[in-house]
Amino acid sequence: MHIHKFEKIWLGFGIISLVLFLSIIGVTAFAFNHHPSGGMETIDPDKVEQTAPFDNPGVYQIDEDTYEVIIVAKAFGYDPPEIKIPKGKKVIFKVASTDVTHSFSIVNTNVNMMVVPGQINTKEYTFEKTGQYLVLCNEYCGTGHHFMKTTIEVID
Amino acid sequence: MKQISKGDRKLALTNIVVAYLAFLIGTFCGLLQVFIRNDALTLPPWLDYYQILTAHGVLLALIFTTYFIFAFLISGMSYSLGTLGPKVRLFSWIGFFVTTVGTLLAVIEIVGGRASVLYTFYAPLQASGWYYVGLAIFVVGTWIYSFALISHYIKWKKLHPKQLSPLLAFMTIATLILWITACLGVVTTVLFQFIPWAFGWTETINVELSRSLFWYFGHPLVYFWLLPAYMAWYVVVPKIIGGKVFSDSLARLSFVLFILFSIPVGFHHQLTEPGISSFWKFLQTVLTFMVIIPSLMTAFSMFGTFERAGRQKGATGLFGWFFKLPWKDIRFTSIFIAMFFFIPGGAGGIINASFQLNEVVHNTLWVVGHFHITVGTPVAMTFMGLTFWLIPYLTGRKLTKSIQKLAFIQVITWSIGMLLMSTSQHILGLLGAPRRTAYSGYMDDPTALEWFNGILSNHVTMAIGGTILFLSAMILIYIVFHTLFFSPKAITDRERVEFPMAESDLSQTPKYLENWWIWIGIALALILIAYTIPLSQMIHHSPPGSSGFKTW
Numbered sequence: 101m102h103i104h105k106f107e108k109i110w111l112g113f114g115i116i117s118l119v120l121f122l123s124i125i126g127v128t129a130f131a132f133n134h135h136p137s138g139g140m141e142t143i144d145p146d147k148v149e150q151t152a153p154f155d156n157p158g159v160y161q162i163d164e165d166t167y168e169v170i171i172v173a174k175a176f177g178y179d180p181p182e183i184k185i186p187k188g189k190k191v192i193f194k195v196a197s198t199d200v201t202h203s204f205s206i207v208n209t210n211v212n213m214m215v216v217p218g219q220i221n222t223k224e225y226t227f228e229k230t231g232q233y234l235v236l237c238n239e240y241c242g243t244g245h246h247f248m249k250t251t252i253e254v255i256d
Numbered sequence: 257m258k259q260i261s262k263g264d265r266k267l268a269l270t271n272i273v274v275a276y277l278a279f280l281i282g283t284f285c286g287l288l289q290v291f292i293r294n295d296a297l298t299l300p301p302w303l304d305y306y307q308i309l310t311a312h313g314v315l316l317a318l319i320f321t322t323y324f325i326f327a328f329l330i331s332g333m334s335y336s337l338g339t340l341g342p343k344v345r346l347f348s349w350i351g352f353f354v355t356t357v358g359t360l361l362a363v364i365e366i367v368g369g370r371a372s373v374l375y376t377f378y379a380p381l382q383a384s385g386w387y388y389v390g391l392a393i394f395v396v397g398t399w400i401y402s403f404a405l406i407s408h409y410i411k412w413k414k415l416h417p418k419q420l421s422p423l424l425a426f427m428t429i430a431t432l433i434l435w436i437t438a439c440l441g442v443v444t445t446v447l448f449q450f451i452p453w454a455f456g457w458t459e460t461i462n463v464e465l466s467r468s469l470f471w472y473f474g475h476p477l478v479y480f481w482l483l484p485a486y487m488a489w490y491v492v493v494p495k496i497i498g499g500k501v502f503s504d505s506l507a508r509l510s511f512v513l514f515i516l517f518s519i520p521v522g523f524h525h526q527l528t529e530p531g532i533s534s535f536w537k538f539l540q541t542v543l544t545f546m547v548i549i550p551s552l553m554t555a556f557s558m559f560g561t562f563e564r565a566g567r568q569k570g571a572t573g574l575f576g577w578f579f580k581l582p583w584k585d586i587r588f589t590s591i592f593i594a595m596f597f598f599i600p601g602g603a604g605g606i607i608n609a610s611f612q613l614n615e616v617v618h619n620t621l622w623v624v625g626h627f628h629i630t631v632g633t634p635v636a637m638t639f640m641g642l643t644f645w646l647i648p649y650l651t652g653r654k655l656t657k658s659i660q661k662l663a664f665i666q667v668i669t670w671s672i673g674m675l676l677m678s679t680s681q682h683i684l685g686l687l688g689a690p691r692r693t694a695y696s697g698y699m700d701d702p703t704a705l706e707w708f709n710g711i712l713s714n715h716v717t718m719a720i721g722g723t724i725l726f727l728s729a730m731i732l733i734y735i736v737f738h739t740l741f742f743s744p745k746a747i748t749d750r751e752r753v754e755f756p757m758a759e760s761d762l763s764q765t766p767k768y769l770e771n772w773w774i775w776i777g778i779a780l781a782l783i784l785i786a787y788t789i790p791l792s793q794m795i796h797h798s799p800p801g802s803s804g805f806k807t808w
Contacts, residue, residue, distance in 0.1 A: 101505045102764045107556050114552040118545055125611045129538060136537070136615050139530045142799035145380075145463075175807045200805045201378050201463070203528075203619060207688035207703050212615040214529035217380055217463050218799035221530040234703040238619035238690035240374055242381070242807025243304065246696035 137213040137223035145217040148172060148198045159185055171195045173202040173215045176244030178235065183252045187227045195221045203239040206252060214239060227254040258755070263345055264334040265650045268327045269740070270352065272647060275323035276736045282315030283729035290677070290722030294708070294715035295695045305694035306372045306808055313375040314366065317631065319359055324639050325484045326401055329428050331646060332487070333405055335755050336422040337412040347404035355397025361390030372808040374692065376474065377450070379466045382804025385454035392446045395439050402432040420770055423504055423760040424491050430511040431483040433776060434476055438519055441472030453804060460801025464531040465794045471522030472787065479518040481631050483511065485638035488591060489558055492642070494758035496588045497581055499565030501760035502557040508769045510550035516779050517546040520786030527614040536790040537611065543786060544609045551602055558595060586663040587756070590641030593671055598634035605630065619692070622685025625678040633674050637667065640732060647736060648753040653743035655753050662735055669728035677721025683713035
């Protein structure tokens with residue numbers, strides 16, 4: 101197959117950039133543990149509110165620098181209604197749904213979690229600034245979808 | 257001038273008419289949406305935003321594209337391989353009727369408010385069983401069409417042993433192989449999961465499995481839209497600008513690469529969800545990026561063709577060829593603008609698929625902006641550029657000067673409207689505004705209210721863009737209507753509209769490129785590698801399934 105010299109240069113340049121891109125993504129993911137939200141834990145979607153830890157949604161301090169936030173998403177809101185967390189601490193969000201697929205997305209952060217029934221989604225995040233953060237559902241879940249929101253207050 | 261037979265013309269035209277009916281209703285739904293989102297319009301209580309959104313998605317992304325694509329493929333196959341035989345034509349008509357029955361059933365369910373689950377139909381939202389049946393019938397119909405065209409090709413191959421098929425026919429077959437393989441995922445989930453569950457034969461559904469099977473189909477679906485546009489870029493455009501196909505073998509190779517790398521990539525739509533381990537998400541990210549190679553090849557071929565044709569017309573200097581391009585020819589200018597939109601469109605796609613980076617944009621308006629400058633312009637405007645000559649070619653009418661002028665206005669307004677709408681959608685998305693939502697200020701949350709303040713990052717800008725787009729769509733409907741029924745009949749050869757198909761030099765093309773079984777085999781192997789382990793994990797370690805919900 102005949103390939104024009106310029107096309108070889110063009111494709112070579114393209115393929116090298118591609119390898120470079122993918123290496124950056126791969127290294128940050130697997131060497132620096134920077135993955136998108138996820139996790140392999142499952143849960144009975146009909147018994148979320150009877151299953152620990154989702155029977156008691158809320159903010160829990162695990163140790164000096166780590167907090168865990170347990171959230172139940174359901175049409176059309178989140179439990180607990182109020183979330184207060186200190187800034188500069190590692191926060192582990194765990195979210196499960198009692199009904200349909202939702203999301204737990206904190207605007208102006210990289211926390212953007214799909215909440216699929218039957219699965220527990222996990223994401224670590226550290227807030228560097230205090231203030232009110234808007235949390236919303238960005239996965240269509242029904243008539244009240246656009247009212248599904250909560251706020252997180254990050255305090256000193 | 258070469259004509260295709262009357263029967264084939266009728267078949268293609270019928271498909272075009274259905275495509276533009278869907279286009280008419282679908283774009284009107286889009287107009288309503290942009291006004292609802294900036295709180296300028298409240299729907300009557302019997303109509304729901306999400307119902308309109310479902311209709312907009314299904315009618316434009318599925319119905320308009322599919323019918324137009326088959327109209328183009330049928331015309332192209334008849335033109336390049338000869339008239340369809342009676343059996344092929346009969347089965348094409350059966351395909352048309354089956355597809356249409358499926359479409360009507362799905363549309364009736366959407367209009368009746370029994371299927372506001374969006375066209376991505378996320379379980380455990382449960383639509384009426386007939387909606388899923390309608391979609392299954394739709395897919396079966398397209399398969400009948402596909403196999404009819406494939407048998408037309410096989411017959412040609414038997415009559416021309418050891419010959420390479422014409423480029424357009426080769427590309428058609430590649431597109432159909434892609435479509436048939438891609439549909440396996442959606443057919444599996446609809447037949448074995450959604451239909452038994454929606455009719456109550458099974459209690460629950462494995463949600464994560466259904467999502468994965470859907471996205472196995474959902475991503476190659478976009479290549480099913482894109483490949484016919486690429487066919488026009490590779491084969492039609494060079495003829496219009498007075499050139500030849502840049503390289504026949506590279507054109508074929510790029511289509512083969514699309515068969516290989518457009519299917520085992522669905523997880524990049526599921527990067528932020530649990531139930532798939534990071535390793536498999538990353539593997540499919542790598543495979544996703546492979547389609548950049550045929551896209552770069554296509555970009556090179558296009559500009560190579562432009563430059564060669566320009567230089568033949570006497571262009572000098574580095575960029576002189578640019579001014580020799582036939583800018584006054586709407587058939588060219590429309591497609592050139594379409595290609596131009598694909599540059600930011602493709603770049604945005606790389607961002608979306610970049611693993612962690614997806615968290616920044618997933619399910620925000622950014623994604624909506626993205627697919628409006630990929631399928632909504634590069635693909636749709638290429639289809640418009642084809643429509644301008646394809647309808648008169650098929651009806652034997654003239655493409656009059658006034659219609660050409662109108663076509664320019666249509667293409668320019670579409671570009672302006674899309675530029676405004678998609679730019680504001682991209683920026684709003686980066687600011688965190690979600691997609692698939694009706695109007696909401698989130699109870700006057702200050703962050704959400706900011707989304708109404710920027711000059712470009714404003715829901716009002718989006719609505720202005722959307723309005724211009726709708727006007728453009730109506731001009732197009734007028735052009736379609738006019739060239740179908742009212743343009744004067746072409747009598748002399750000079751008046752007749754041609755099917756522009758460029759010459760392609762086959763002498764350098766290796767025969768193995770047309771050995772489909774090799775490519776189908778490699779494609780299936782890649783699919784098995786990318787999907788077997790994660791899917792069996794979803795089946796064997798699944799949580800208890802979900803019952804159905806109707807939350808609308």
